[in-house]
Amino acid sequence: MAKSYDRILISLDVGTTKMCVLVANQLDNRSLEIIGVGKAPSDGLRKGVVVDIAKTVHSIKTALKEAELMAGFTIDAANVGISGGHIQSINSHGMVPITKGEVREQDINNVLAAAKAIPLEQGYQILHVLPQYFIIDGRDRIQDPRGMHGVRLEVQAHIILGALASVQNLVTCCEMAGVKVTDLVLEQLASAHAVLSADERELGVGVLDIGGGTSDFAIYQNGSIRHTMVLPVAGNHFTNDIAIGLRTTVHDAERIKKVYGLVCSELLEKDDLIEIEMVQGAQKQFAQLSDLVNIIHPRARELFSLVNENINKHQLRHCMSTGLVLTGGGSLLTGMRELAQEVFEMPVRLGSPRVAYDLPETLDNPIYATAYGLLLDAVAKERNVLFSSGDAPLAKRALMRMKSWVADFF
Numbered sequence: 001m002a003k004s005y006d007r008i009l010i011s012l013d014v015g016t017t018k019m020c021v022l023v024a025n026q027l028d029n030r031s032l033e034i035i036g037v038g039k040a041p042s043d044g045l046r047k048g049v050v051v052d053i054a055k056t057v058h059s060i061k062t063a064l065k066e067a068e069l070m071a072g073f074t075i076d077a078a079n080v081g082i083s084g085g086h087i088q089s090i091n092s093h094g095m096v097p098i099t100k101g102e103v104r105e106q107d108i109n110n111v112l113a114a115a116k117a118i119p120l121e122q123g124y125q126i127l128h129v130l131p132q133y134f135i136i137d138g139r140d141r142i143q144d145p146r147g148m149h150g151v152r153l154e155v156q157a158h159i160i161l162g163a164l165a166s167v168q169n170l171v172t173c174c175e176m177a178g179v180k181v182t183d184l185v186l187e188q189l190a191s192a193h194a195v196l197s198a199d200e201r202e203l204g205v206g207v208l209d210i211g212g213g214t215s216d217f218a219i220y221q222n223g224s225i226r227h228t229m230v231l232p233v234a235g236n237h238f239t240n241d242i243a244i245g246l247r248t249t250v251h252d253a254e255r256i257k258k259v260y261g262l263v264c265s266e267l268l269e270k271d272d273l274i275e276i277e278m279v280q281g282a283q284k285q286f287a288q289l290s291d292l293v294n295i296i297h298p299r300a301r302e303l304f305s306l307v308n309e310n311i312n313k314h315q316l317r318h319c320m321s322t323g324l325v326l327t328g329g330g331s332l333l334t335g336m337r338e339l340a341q342e343v344f345e346m347p348v349r350l351g352s353p354r355v356a357y358d359l360p361e362t363l364d365n366p367i368y369a370t371a372y373g374l375l376l377d378a379v380a381k382e383r384n385v386l387f388s389s390g391d392a393p394l395a396k397r398a399l400m401r402m403k404s405w406v407a408d409f410f
């Protein structure tokens, strides 16, 4: 990219339903000006994972072209989001002696290396090592240990793992579309950047990005990540269930879903008929509104219950003292917030990108949370020394992103 563009930030959200490219001009430390937006339908992914390289490359290229036209220059690199059912996470602990009696950068690197020394399933790699807090000689919950005195340094870290093949396929698609992957960021971490306030992250909050193919969940407390989970159930499953249950086309099921959502009780009392397209041909038929409710309600409840069970299983309810923030296109389903409140028994709000500057109004929507959060992530990283691994292959470099996340923690 030309030197005059060295303050340009670019994000690429490779979603199951849409590709989204955002180009921003970083005005100062805090504000960004969006100068390019590109969007294209995506159908080369299933549940967040590339299943058709040609289709994925085509969609990325289409979105890129649109963003390039608007920005007025060629895009050759981007911060890219990653998700999918292959993503796993665990909490890990590391402990090392403090070599010179005072914590230095090297001690921090050592303790993080100790934390990431975990047995890995074959074909899996570490994507991120996210420090939650440090402990010096038993003194707990230290956020930045640099310069502190002691003998023993410990870290509690959250480790994100990804299947090497899925990561490589994503990086290959980006490269084939002409985009170098400067960084791979777990999508819910990006979305959290975009929709959570600093207070929420500090006091404790959950964020659930309900996309088309996956629902990506994260919990923050004391300003750092506590927990992550990717669930391969999201908006497209609602659409498919409606298409199968009402015997209509996927296209019409998508329309019905957006029009009726979870259907309010007043509408249901009348139990009106809804007009639907038949799968074969253009002929129309009618279905009971109650049939739609019986299809979509259990699916939405199931999605929330799976997340709720996960929270309970890991005993993390107390970490979500400010509640839950729903984002992603699936959160736009009418009635989702109310149902989530009922299932989780905590305050729930919808999250659109939080902007510190004039964002084009069209981007003020939960479906852009990941793409916008990827830009904010790039801003945060720019403050730190970016990790560079020379000529290492891109997939490998992306997997070695750990170091800049470590830098980002401070």
Ligand SMILES: Nc1ncnc2c1ncn2[C@@H]1O[C@H](COP(=O)(O)OP(=O)(O)OP(=O)(O)O)[C@@H](O)[C@H]1O
Pocket (backbone or CB within 6 Å): 014, 015, 016, 017, 018, 019, 047, 048, 083, 210, 211, 212, 213, 214, 215, 234, 235, 236, 239, 254, 257, 258, 328, 329, 330, 331, 332, 333, 334, 366, 367
């Ligand atoms: N108004 C709406 N009402 C209900 N659902 C909606 C609405 N708008 C979008 N959706 C649903 O949101 C989903 C797409 O959301 P989003 O754009 O966040 O997904 P994605 O990023 O492409 O997918 P993923 O993150 O899973 O890879 C689709 O299932 C779509 O039907």
Ligand SMILES: [Mg+2]
Pocket (backbone or CB within 6 Å): 013, 015, 016, 187, 211, 212, 328, 370
């Ligand atoms: Mg998404």
